[in-house]
Amino acid sequence: MKARQRRKFVSEQNTEQTIKVRQVTDVQASWTExxxxxxGSFTIQLILDDGAEEYVLQPTASDTKVMLKLFRSxxxxYFDLGNKVLIPSNVF
Known part of the structure; x- marks a missing residue:
């Protein structure tokens, strides 16, 4: 890899690592005995920006119900990775 290509690659990697808010593009909810x-316990796997990153939440049963309604409505x-906050774009 040439030096110029290497710098571009490193720059792109650094940009990806600095992104703190990503769009939730898929959700997988699971219950485990x-x-x-x-x-049991619930987990909600967030697929962020079409697989650029993933994050697993471990909500209570009542929080799981609310979150799944939020995703449908x-x-x-969006998910703020730094603050661990779900951000709906338009609730009403």
Whole structure:
């Protein structure tokens, strides 16, 4: 790789690493049985910017219900990786 191409590649990598807010482009919700007969736990996997990054949330059951409604009721949702905040684009 030539020096110019290498600098461009490093620059692109640095840009990707500095992005803190990404669009949620897919969501995968799961429930896991922790122990037989005991309450389980939910996870919501956020696919960000078509796979550029992923993040897994571990919400309570009631928060999971609210989050899934939020994802269904808005056109776009963003996730702030630095502050761990879901940001809906248009709730109403």
């Amino acid at each position: 922790d122990q037989r007969g005991e309450p 808005t056109d776009k949702v």
